[in-house]
Amino acid sequence: MALLEIENLTVSFKTSSGPFKAVDGVSLTCDRGEILSIVGESGSGKSVAMLALMGLLPWTATVTADAMRFDGRDMLQLGAKDRRKIIGKDIAMIFQEPMSSLNPCFTVGFQIGESLRIHLGMGRAERRERAIELLNLVGIPAPEKRLNQFPHQLSGGMSQRVMIAMALACDPKLLIADEPTTALDVTIQAQILDLLVGLQESHGMGLILITHDMGVVAETAERVQVQYAGQKVEQQNVRALFSDPHHPYTQALLSALPERATRHGRLPSIPGVVPGQGDRPAGCLFSPRCQYATERCTREAVRQDEEFGFALCNYPLKDGQPTGYPETAEAAP
Amino acid sequence: MLRFFLYRLALVIPTFIGVSIVAFAFIRLLPGDPILLLAGERGITPERYEQLQAVYGFDRPVIVQYLDYVAGILQGDLGTSLVTKRPVLQEFFTLFPATLELALCAIILAVVIGIPAGVFAAVKRGSWFDQSIMGVALTGYSMPIFWWGLLLIIFFSGFLGWTPVSGRISLLFFFEPVTGFMLIDSLLSGQAGAFKSAVSHLILPTIVLATIPLAVIARQTRSAMLEVLGEDYVRTAKSKGLAPKRIIGLHALRNALIPVVTTIGLQVGVLMTGAILTETIFSWPGIGKWMIDSVGKRDYAVVQGGLLLIASVIMIVNLAVDVLYGFINPRIRR
Known part of the structure; x- marks a missing residue:
C-alpha cells in the first residue's frame, strides 16, 4: 500500500x-x-x-x-x-x-x-x-x-x-x-x-x-x-513525460519551455487562460485552448489508460500526433 | 536597546518645553482675573489691586513672568497656589494617587475585557457574537462620558441603590493615607468593611472611565487579529499541528498586540481627559477635579503646573509604551 x-x-x-x-x-x-x-x-x-x-x-x-x-x-x-x-x-x-x-x-x-x-x-x-x-x-x-x-x-x-x-x-x-x-x-x-x-x-x-x-x-x-483547472490531465514518469507527452496541455507546456524552443522566433505560448468560476466549459476543460479540439471535446473528455499516461483526452497524443483523430475533423463551434 | 531608549528620552525635552509654553500661555489667554476672582463679591480697591499684582508678579512683562516660571521649574518649584497658598507640587502629589488608582483600574478593565473581546470577535468574525460585540463597542465609543456616568448613577446608585454616588470611601471610615491608593490603604487600616466600601466607590467611575478605551482596544484588537489570522505564518503554525488555542493565543495574538500596545499608549491621554470629567461627576478627589476647580478660580500656578505634570505623566507612559513596543516587536529592536 x-x-x-x-x-x-x-x-x-x-x-x-x-x-x-x-x-x-x-x-x-x-x-x-x-x-x-x-x-x-x-x-x-x-x-x-x-x-x-x-x-x-x-x-x-x-x-x-x-x-x-x-x-x-x-x-x-x-x-x-x-x-x-x-x-x-x-x-x-x-x-x-x-x-x-x-x-x-x-x-x-x-x-x-x-x-x-x-x-x-x-x-x-x-x-x-x-x-x-x-x-x-x-x-x-x-x-x-x-x-x-x-x-x-x-x-x-x-x-x-x-x-x-x-x-x-x-x-x-x-x-x-x-x-x-x-x-x-x-x-x-x-x-x-x-x-x-x-x-x-x-x-x-x-x-x-x-x-x-x-x-x-x-x-x-x-x-x-x-x-489543469482542478483536474488531473496526465500522469507519467518524468523521462517519458518529457519525451512523449500524451495530453495536448502537457505538450503545450513543454513546448513553452525556452530550452525546447529550438527554432528562432517567438516562444510558443498557450492562448487564453485557465477557466475560472464563471467560464468553465462543458466537456474537456482544456478544449477552448486546445489546437486539436473537436466538437466531441465540447461534450466529453474520456480518461485513457496507462498506455496514454491516464490522459484525460479524447485524442491522446502519441509521438506528437493525436490518436483516433477523425479524418475530417469538424471544427469546434 | 539602550540607544533606542536614550533617543526616545531625548525627544521628551522639546515636548516638555512646548508644553510649558502652551500651559503658561493658555491660562493667561482666558478672560478673567485671578485677583478679582479671589476678591469675590466684596470688591477690591484699585490700590490694593495694584499691590496684589506686584505681590504675585503679574505687573511684570509676560516674557519675564515666563522666564521666572521656567527658572522655578528647573529648581523643582512649580509655584504656589493662589487660593490655598500651598505648593503646587505638594497638592499634585496628594491628589495624584486618587487619579492614578482610578486610571489604573480603568485601563486594566479596558485591557482585560477589550483584548479577549476583540480576539473572540475576530476568530468568530461575522457571527452574532462578533456583530453584537462590535455594535456595543461602537456605542461605547460614541457615548458622551458625562451622560453615561449620570445614567449609571441614576440606575445603579439611585434606582437600585447598589453603589454609592460619590467620593472614594464611606465617611464612616477614616485612616491616614499611607500609599494614597484607597484600595491598599483600606486594607492596611484593618478596619472591617473599609476595603469593601472603597471597592464599591471605585466601581462606577472605573466603568465610566474605561468605556472609551475599552471600545477602542476591542475594535483595534479585532482588526489587528483579522489581519494577522490571514498571514502565512499562521498557516505555518497550523501546518505544525498546533492546537487552535496556541495558534490564536500565541502566534497570532503576539503579532496583533503590536498595534494594540500603541493604541493602549495613546489611550492614556484619553484617560487623563476622561478622568477630568469622571472625577467631576463622581466628586472623586483627584487631579481632574483639582484642575477644573483651579481653572474656575483662574489659579494660574495650579493650572500651568498641573498641565505640565499631567503632560509629564503622559510622556512617561508613552516612553514606557515605546520601550515595551521594542520588546514585543523584534524588528525594531537594536
Missing part, C-alpha cells in the same frame, strides 16, 4: 456567486522514498489539494473524496485533534513565501523547537540540541548563533532552509513542498532543490513537489502529475 493514496478528491469553495470547484476529482498516490511532482498553471488546484490533505483550508471549503489514506489511516475519518497528531509530525509542509511563513515575533530556535515539544515532548536542552542538528542538516552555518535570531535577520534562502528544518523536525514520512523555490533567486533555487532531494533520499521520505516550473520537474521528480 502506498504511503499516501487520494482518490477522487474534490474541493469546492463557497463564494458569493455560488460554489467554485478548485479541485475536481483528483486522484494521486505517493510512496515512501518517492518524489511525485504536481505541475500546472496558477489556479490548477495543485496547492488546494495538498492544503485539503493537511486540513489547512478555510471554512468556506468543502472537501469530499472517495478515499484519503495516509500510512494506512483514513484522513477523512479523523477528527481535528487526531489530524493534528499527524500533520507537522508525519506529514510536513513547506510553502512558497519563506519570508512571510516564519513568525516575525519568535526566534528561529523557538519555532523549530515548537513541533519537537508538541509532538515528541522534548525538554529544553534536548530541543536545542536537535534544532542545532537540524540547522546543520539544512546547511545553515553557525547554527548556535542562528537559533537566537529572528526571521527578519535571515535572507530568503536562509528562511526557506529554516522552514525545511522545521518541517524535518519530527522526521516526517511525507514532505509536501508547495512551490518551495518560486520566491527565491535562481542560484538559491538550485541549492534548495538539491537540498530537498538530498534530504528526501537520506531520510527515505515521500516528497510531493508542487510547482509550475517544468525545469524544476526535470531536475528532481520521478513521477509527474499534470493538473
Whole structure:
C-alpha cells in the first residue's frame, strides 16, 4: 500500500456567486522514498489539494473524496485533534513565501523547537540540541548563533532552509513542498532543490513537489502529475513525460519551455487562460485552448489508460500526433 | 536597546518645553482675573489691586513672568497656589494617587475585557457574537462620558441603590493615607468593611472611565487579529499541528498586540481627559477635579503646573509604551 493514496478528491469553495470547484476529482498516490511532482498553471488546484490533505483550508471549503489514506489511516475519518497528531509530525509542509511563513515575533530556535515539544515532548536542552542538528542538516552555518535570531535577520534562502528544518523536525514520512523555490533567486533555487532531494533520499521520505516550473520537474521528480483547472490531465514518469507527452496541455507546456524552443522566433505560448468560476466549459476543460479540439471535446473528455499516461483526452497524443483523430475533423463551434 | 531608549528620552525635552509654553500661555489667554476672582463679591480697591499684582508678579512683562516660571521649574518649584497658598507640587502629589488608582483600574478593565473581546470577535468574525460585540463597542465609543456616568448613577446608585454616588470611601471610615491608593490603604487600616466600601466607590467611575478605551482596544484588537489570522505564518503554525488555542493565543495574538500596545499608549491621554470629567461627576478627589476647580478660580500656578505634570505623566507612559513596543516587536529592536 502506498504511503499516501487520494482518490477522487474534490474541493469546492463557497463564494458569493455560488460554489467554485478548485479541485475536481483528483486522484494521486505517493510512496515512501518517492518524489511525485504536481505541475500546472496558477489556479490548477495543485496547492488546494495538498492544503485539503493537511486540513489547512478555510471554512468556506468543502472537501469530499472517495478515499484519503495516509500510512494506512483514513484522513477523512479523523477528527481535528487526531489530524493534528499527524500533520507537522508525519506529514510536513513547506510553502512558497519563506519570508512571510516564519513568525516575525519568535526566534528561529523557538519555532523549530515548537513541533519537537508538541509532538515528541522534548525538554529544553534536548530541543536545542536537535534544532542545532537540524540547522546543520539544512546547511545553515553557525547554527548556535542562528537559533537566537529572528526571521527578519535571515535572507530568503536562509528562511526557506529554516522552514525545511522545521518541517524535518519530527522526521516526517511525507514532505509536501508547495512551490518551495518560486520566491527565491535562481542560484538559491538550485541549492534548495538539491537540498530537498538530498534530504528526501537520506531520510527515505515521500516528497510531493508542487510547482509550475517544468525545469524544476526535470531536475528532481520521478513521477509527474499534470493538473489543469482542478483536474488531473496526465500522469507519467518524468523521462517519458518529457519525451512523449500524451495530453495536448502537457505538450503545450513543454513546448513553452525556452530550452525546447529550438527554432528562432517567438516562444510558443498557450492562448487564453485557465477557466475560472464563471467560464468553465462543458466537456474537456482544456478544449477552448486546445489546437486539436473537436466538437466531441465540447461534450466529453474520456480518461485513457496507462498506455496514454491516464490522459484525460479524447485524442491522446502519441509521438506528437493525436490518436483516433477523425479524418475530417469538424471544427469546434 | 539602550540607544533606542536614550533617543526616545531625548525627544521628551522639546515636548516638555512646548508644553510649558502652551500651559503658561493658555491660562493667561482666558478672560478673567485671578485677583478679582479671589476678591469675590466684596470688591477690591484699585490700590490694593495694584499691590496684589506686584505681590504675585503679574505687573511684570509676560516674557519675564515666563522666564521666572521656567527658572522655578528647573529648581523643582512649580509655584504656589493662589487660593490655598500651598505648593503646587505638594497638592499634585496628594491628589495624584486618587487619579492614578482610578486610571489604573480603568485601563486594566479596558485591557482585560477589550483584548479577549476583540480576539473572540475576530476568530468568530461575522457571527452574532462578533456583530453584537462590535455594535456595543461602537456605542461605547460614541457615548458622551458625562451622560453615561449620570445614567449609571441614576440606575445603579439611585434606582437600585447598589453603589454609592460619590467620593472614594464611606465617611464612616477614616485612616491616614499611607500609599494614597484607597484600595491598599483600606486594607492596611484593618478596619472591617473599609476595603469593601472603597471597592464599591471605585466601581462606577472605573466603568465610566474605561468605556472609551475599552471600545477602542476591542475594535483595534479585532482588526489587528483579522489581519494577522490571514498571514502565512499562521498557516505555518497550523501546518505544525498546533492546537487552535496556541495558534490564536500565541502566534497570532503576539503579532496583533503590536498595534494594540500603541493604541493602549495613546489611550492614556484619553484617560487623563476622561478622568477630568469622571472625577467631576463622581466628586472623586483627584487631579481632574483639582484642575477644573483651579481653572474656575483662574489659579494660574495650579493650572500651568498641573498641565505640565499631567503632560509629564503622559510622556512617561508613552516612553514606557515605546520601550515595551521594542520588546514585543523584534524588528525594531537594536
